[in-house]
Amino acid sequence: MAQASRSKGKARPRSRSTNGAHETATPARDYSIAAVGRALDLLEALSRIGPAPLAALAESARCTRTAGFRLLRTLEARGFAIQDEARGMWRLGARWGVLGRAAVEQGALAATAMPFLAALGKACGENVYLRVRDALESETIAIYQADPGLRLYSEVGKRQPIHAGASRLLLAHAPEAVQTQVLAQRLPRFTPATRTDAGWIAADLQRIRTRGYLMTTDEVVAGAASVSAPVRDASGQVVAVMSVSAPTMRMRPPRPRALLPMVLDAALKLSRMLGGAGPESPGKTNDAARKGAAAGSESNTLAQTLASPGPHSIFR
Numbered sequence: 001m002a003q004a005s006r007s008k009g010k011a012r013p014r015s016r017s018t019n020g021a022h023e024t025a026t027p028a029r030d031y032s033i034a035a036v037g038r039a040l041d042l043l044e045a046l047s048r049i050g051p052a053p054l055a056a057l058a059e060s061a062r063c064t065r066t067a068g069f070r071l072l073r074t075l076e077a078r079g080f081a082i083q084d085e086a087r088g089m090w091r092l093g094a095r096w097g098v099l100g101r102a103a104v105e106q107g108a109l110a111a112t113a114m115p116f117l118a119a120l121g122k123a124c125g126e127n128v129y130l131r132v133r134d135a136l137e138s139e140t141i142a143i144y145q146a147d148p149g150l151r152l153y154s155e156v157g158k159r160q161p162i163h164a165g166a167s168r169l170l171l172a173h174a175p176e177a178v179q180t181q182v183l184a185q186r187l188p189r190f191t192p193a194t195r196t197d198a199g200w201i202a203a204d205l206q207r208i209r210t211r212g213y214l215m216t217t218d219e220v221v222a223g224a225a226s227v228s229a230p231v232r233d234a235s236g237q238v239v240a241v242m243s244v245s246a247p248t249m250r251m252r253p254p255r256p257r258a259l260l261p262m263v264l265d266a267a268l269k270l271s272r273m274l275g276g277a278g279p280e281s282p283g284k285t286n287d288a289a290r291k292g293a294a295a296g297s298e299s300n301t302l303a304q305t306l307a308s309p310g311p312h313s314i315f316r
Contacts (some may be wrong), residue, residue, distance in 0.1 A: 017046060042057060042063065043075070045060035048060065048235065050091045057072070078093075081215060117129075119146035126146055128266075130240050133162060138183075139313070163221045164195065168205070169228050171205060172208035185197040187201075191220070192222075215260075217251070221257035227244050229243075229266070230242075232271040238278065242263065278316050
C-alpha cells in the first residue's frame with residue numbers, strides 16, 4: 001500500500017501507443033535564462049518608450065528598479081545602452097546599429113517570417129508573400145509556395161513600384177515625404193486596372209490606414225488577386241506587408257473576405273514575434289474581422305486597434 005501511495009504522488013510521463021508499441025512523451029525542456037529574459041524585456045521597453053528614466057523602464061519591463069539598474073549598467077558597459085547622467089534618462093546605445101545591419105544582411109526578417117507564411121499558406125492553400133519597402137520600391141523578401149503547381153506572381157529579390165497591388169499598403173504607411181515623392185512621379189501602368197491617378201491613390205492610402213488591410217485585383221498582374229495585411233515591429237511601424245495572392249478565378253467573392261481574418265491573424269502573430277502588439281488578442285482580432293466580413297463592414301479590423309497617421313497633406 002505504501003508503495004502504491006508513493007506511485008500516485010509522482011508525475012508519470014505520458015505514454016502513447018504506436019502500432020502496439022508504447023512511446024514515452026518527454027516534456028519539452030525549458031532552456032530559458034531568467035536574467036537574459038529580464039534584460040530583453042528591459043531593452044524592448046527601452047525601444048518602445050526611451051529615452052526614459054529607470055523607474056519607467058523597470059515598470060514597463062515588470063522588474064525591480066534594482067534589477068533594472070544592474071542590467072542597464074551591464075548593457076552600458078558593452079555599448080548597448082547610454083545614460084544621460086544630468087537628466088537620468090536611458091537610451092539605446094550605438095552598438096544596436098551594428099546588430100541591426102547584421103540582422104538585415106543575414107535575412108533575419110525573412111527567416112523569422114517563414115513559419116508564419118507557411119502556416120498561412122497551408123491553411124488557405126495559396127502562395128504567401130512578404131514584401132518590404134526600399135526607398136520608392138517594394139522588394140519581395142520571402143515566399144511560401146503552397147503547391148509547386150501554383151503560379152508564382154513574384155520571386156525573392158523582385159522589386160516593383162509601390163503604388164500598385166499589395167505594395168500600396170507599404171506606401172500607405174511610408175513617411176509623408178516618400179508618399180509625396182511617389183505621387184509626384186509619372187506612375188507606370190501594368191494592366192488596364194492599375195490606378196495611376198495621384199489624387200485617387202492619395203485618398204486610397206488613407207482608406208488603407210483606416211481599414212488596416214488591402215484587397216486588390218488585376219493591378220500588377222492581370223488575372224491575379226491579393227489580400228494583404230501590415231506587419232509591425234516593436235515601435236509600431238509597418239515594416240512589411242504579408243499577402244496571399246491567387247488567380248482571380250479562385251478569388252471570386254466571398255473568398256477574399258473569407259481569407260481576410262486568416263491573413264490579419266498571421267500578420268499580427270508575426271508582428272508580435274517582432275515585438276509589436278495591439279491591445280487585442282489574435283482571437284479577438286479574428287472575431288472582429290469575421291464580423292466585419294460577414295456584415296460587409298470595414299470598420300472592425302486590426303487598424304482600429306493601432307494608431308494611424310493622419311491624412312496626406314493634400315487633403316488637409
